[in-house]
Amino acid sequence: MNLALSEEQEMLKKMARDFLRDKCPKTLVKEMEESEKGYPPELWQEMAGLGWMGLVFPEKYGGGNMSFLDLSVLLEEMGRACLPGPFFSTVVLGGLTILNAGTEEQKQKYLPKIANGQTIFTLALTETSAKYDATSISVKAKANNNDYIINGTKLFVPDAHIADYLLCVARTSEQAEAEDGITIFLVDAKNPSINYTVLKTIANDKLCEVVFDQVRVPRENILGQLDQGWSVVQKVIERAAVAKCCEMVGGIQQVLEMTVDYAKERKQFDRPIGSFQVIQHYCANMATDVDGSRFSTYQAAWMLSEELPCAKEVAIAKAWAGEACGRVITLAHQIYGAIGCTADHDLQFYTRRAKAAEVTLGDADFYREIVAREMGL
Amino acid sequence: MDFKFSEEQEKFRQEVRDFLEEELRQGTFKPSCDAWIQGYSPEFTKKVAQKGWIGLTWPKEYGGQERSHIDRFILTEEMLRYGAPAACHWFADRQVGGAILYYGTEEQKRELLPKIVRGEAYVGLGMSEPEAGSDLASLQTRAVEDGDDYIIDGQKMWTSCGMFMNYIYLVARTDPEAPKHRGISEFIVETKLPGITITPTMDITGSTAWAEVFFDGVRVPKQYLIGEKNRGFYQILNQLAYERAGLERLMGNYPLFDAIIKFTKETKRNGEPLSQDTLIRHKLAQLQIEFEVGRLLTYRVVLVIEEGHTPNVEASMAKAYCTTFEQHLASLATEILGLYGQLLADSKWAPILGMAAHSYLGSKGYSLQAGTSEVLRNIVATRGLGLPTQ
Numbered sequence: 001m002n003l004a005l006s007e008e009q010e011m012l013k014k015m016a017r018d019f020l021r022d023k024c025p026k027t028l029v030k031e032m033e034e035s036e037k038g039y040p041p042e043l044w045q046e047m048a049g050l051g052w053m054g055l056v057f058p059e060k061y062g063g064g065n066m067s068f069l070d071l072s073v074l075l076e077e078m079g080r081a082c083l084p085g086p087f088f089s090t091v092v093l094g095g096l097t098i099l100n101a102g103t104e105e106q107k108q109k110y111l112p113k114i115a116n117g118q119t120i121f122t123l124a125l126t127e128t129s130a131k132y133d134a135t136s137i138s139v140k141a142k143a144n145n146n147d148y149i150i151n152g153t154k155l156f157v158p159d160a161h162i163a164d165y166l167l168c169v170a171r172t173s174e175q176a177e178a179e180d181g182i183t184i185f186l187v188d189a190k191n192p193s194i195n196y197t198v199l200k201t202i203a204n205d206k207l208c209e210v211v212f213d214q215v216r217v218p219r220e221n222i223l224g225q226l227d228q229g230w231s232v233v234q235k236v237i238e239r240a241a242v243a244k245c246c247e248m249v250g251g252i253q254q255v256l257e258m259t260v261d262y263a264k265e266r267k268q269f270d271r272p273i274g275s276f277q278v279i280q281h282y283c284a285n286m287a288t289d290v291d292g293s294r295f296s297t298y299q300a301a302w303m304l305s306e307e308l309p310c311a312k313e314v315a316i317a318k319a320w321a322g323e324a325c326g327r328v329i330t331l332a333h334q335i336y337g338a339i340g341c342t343a344d345h346d347l348q349f350y351t352r353r354a355k356a357a358e359v360t361l362g363d364a365d366f367y368r369e370i371v372a373r374e375m376g377l
Numbered sequence: 378m379d380f381k382f383s384e385e386q387e388k389f390r391q392e393v394r395d396f397l398e399e400e401l402r403q404g405t406f407k408p409s410c411d412a413w414i415q416g417y418s419p420e421f422t423k424k425v426a427q428k429g430w431i432g433l434t435w436p437k438e439y440g441g442q443e444r445s446h447i448d449r450f451i452l453t454e455e456m457l458r459y460g461a462p463a464a465c466h467w468f469a470d471r472q473v474g475g476a477i478l479y480y481g482t483e484e485q486k487r488e489l490l491p492k493i494v495r496g497e498a499y500v501g502l503g504m505s506e507p508e509a510g511s512d513l514a515s516l517q518t519r520a521v522e523d524g525d526d527y528i529i530d531g532q533k534m535w536t537s538c539g540m541f542m543n544y545i546y547l548v549a550r551t552d553p554e555a556p557k558h559r560g561i562s563e564f565i566v567e568t569k570l571p572g573i574t575i576t577p578t579m580d581i582t583g584s585t586a587w588a589e590v591f592f593d594g595v596r597v598p599k600q601y602l603i604g605e606k607n608r609g610f611y612q613i614l615n616q617l618a619y620e621r622a623g624l625e626r627l628m629g630n631y632p633l634f635d636a637i638i639k640f641t642k643e644t645k646r647n648g649e650p651l652s653q654d655t656l657i658r659h660k661l662a663q664l665q666i667e668f669e670v671g672r673l674l675t676y677r678v679v680l681v682i683e684e685g686h687t688p689n690v691e692a693s694m695a696k697a698y699c700t701t702f703e704q705h706l707a708s709l710a711t712e713i714l715g716l717y718g719q720l721l722a723d724s725k726w727a728p729i730l731g732m733a734a735h736s737y738l739g740s741k742g743y744s745l746q747a748g749t750s751e752v753l754r755n756i757v758a759t760r761g762l763g764l765p766t767q
Contacts, residue, residue: 316670
């Protein structure tokens with residue numbers, strides 16, 4: 001039992017924190033939210049140069065051969081800095097899925113280009129039902145000679161409008177169980193038969209409606225097995241949910257620190273507001289939520305890293321962190337007062353991101369059901 | 378980073394489980410909530426002592442096993458899970474022994490620690506008074522120097538282990554002229570000494586786990602002053618961190634958790650087990666999530682102790698959080714049971730041994746005893762986060 005990071009992880013954490021503090025100020029975050037692409041290509045290339053995209057890929061694909069736990073440390077710092085851009089989409093949703101389910105050919109073809117920052121990926125999973133279950137998959141991929149033709153609408157797909165490839169989760173056959181007959185396709189995102197609309201979201205995080213209109217995909221672009229994609233998707237959701245938790249932990253850690261600093265500085269009634277017990281108790285509650293999120297997230301991340309079955313631990317982490325974020329943000333707003341509700345203030349970056357993270361990749365209700373199942377109820 | 382226990386640690390856990398299973402089989406105890414504070418069994422304590430499981434982390438020269446705090450964590454986790462009657466030795470093992478080790482003289486260690494380890498010394502906690510709860514520093518029990526002794530006069534209340542103790546760990550005022558925090562000292566006092574009167578306090582659950590202790594001219598030899606005279610307040614703060622550090626703050630009513638889950642699986646309503654009701658399902662799942670988070674926060678405390686630091690902030694955070702879980706559990710259990718949730722243990726028709734009603738009442742004290750949740754949050758805020766006091 002050991003909750004401490006390794007020396008290398010501490011170094012990675014410090015290096016990432018210093019780099020992002022320098023290169024990703026809130027002015028950049030704001031600029032990117034307002035831009036069409038949502039990320040700065042120069043910064044993207046610098047990150048690739050640091051080896052961040054390929055961090056967990058084996059060396060033969062241009063990667064750093066590090067672990068999912070190491071990536072978790074990096075993701076936490078990205079969450080702390082509110083890093084804009086398609087890192088999560090490309091690496092967590094795209095790269096890790098190809099690494100997990102791709103053929104050797106596919107890995108050789110796609111992973112090195114992810115590692116060197118050349119290609120952007122995302123996962124087109126959720127549809128208008130807005131749920132993460134197999135019954136929700138209704139986008140169809142119909143066999144046609146050596147190809148498949150995809151039709152349908154995906155919703156809330158992050159960074160689809162700038163992606164080079166989409167991993168599209170489609171239904172290839174109707175079977176008795178909804179989990180059967182689902183296939184993952186590697187789709188050229190620049191195909192003109194795909195139409196993108198960027199949704200206006202609370203976090204300005206470039207979630208897209210993606211409409212497939214007779215999109216032809218070659219058979220060799222199936223990722224994993226035909227009709228057996230759902231078990232891969234479940235693993236993607238597990239990894240991505242924990243990765244999202246890491247971002248959340250980074251965000252609320254920063255919110256806690258800045259709020260405590262504010263409470264020490266801000267004076268009303270001739271004393272720092274942090275000397276009032278209510279404010280002190282709010283901060284204590286925030287710290288508890290941050291630490292609880294941290295430990296439950298890293299427990300799940302460690303288990304994934306060790307390839308141990310951890311459906312319960314993942315569910316605990318995501319259910320907890322999502323709601324903990326909400327509580328931390330709410331208390332931060334109470335402590336900051338009106339100034340924290342202005343567009344100019346930094347807090348609102350975290351407020352909006354926390355809400356997006358809470359509902360993405362399964363909310364607390366979704367994961368409570370998984371915990372209930374794991375408890376044998 | 379590592380979230381699993383070693384093979385030896387898992388073997389130890391199994392060893393403890395096997396022991397408790399055997400005791401259950403023999404009928405020496407029934408699982409109950411708050412057994413660590415209400416379950417007094419000198420016989421059980423003797424058996425635990427024979428296993429070498431009291432003072433597990435203490436130096437061998439005083440009868441300990443020099444095992445890790447993680448091992449103690451595992452031991453207490455199983456004791457709590459099974460609701461075992463460990464109250465006789467709990468307080469001595471958890472904190473008093475540690476205080477003697479930390480602050481005591483060689484003679485004191487040699488006299489007292491082996492007795493605790495053998496399951497012969499039951500030590501009560503003489504801290505709170507009618508006018509000194511959260512404001513412990515304002516305590517009034519007096520210890521006046523007289524030759525080779527101190528004469529103790531005063532009154533303690535909420536004395537843990539009060540009805541069974543043969544020793545009391547006493548905090549008393551030795552210098553009434555000094556600022557209140559700087560005039561307090563600690564003593565270990567045999568309760569058979571003349572002048573000590575113990576009366577039981579019946580709590581809201583009907584149990585008499587705590588007692589009032591009256592000191593009337595009690596003569597205590599000076600050799601039983603622990604640590605430094607007039608530094609007792611700082612010493613007790615250290616001890617309190619250990620009092621707050623443990624899993625009993627999370628698992629005090631754990632038998633109720635197992636029982637209510639089992640109940641929902643076995644009880645049907647409209648032909649379906651209660652555990653299939655979405656609302657019940659999700660509320661129990663939420664409890665499980667809260668439990669797991671509490672367990673991790675308590676792990677963190679243990680690791681701080683293992684590193685050799687006093688877990689003032691970490692234990693405060695963990696206890697404030699964990700007792701909320703315990704209260705939540707008690708509340709939800711009574712909610713699930715509905716009308717049946719009000720039936721006491723010995724009532725006809727009482728489900729799950731009346732644990733829900735009992736724990737609901739007892740749980741009111743969880744966020745108060747050993748540091749109110751308000752005080753604990755103050756500690757997290759001021760000592761942990763550095764927020765100013767004025």
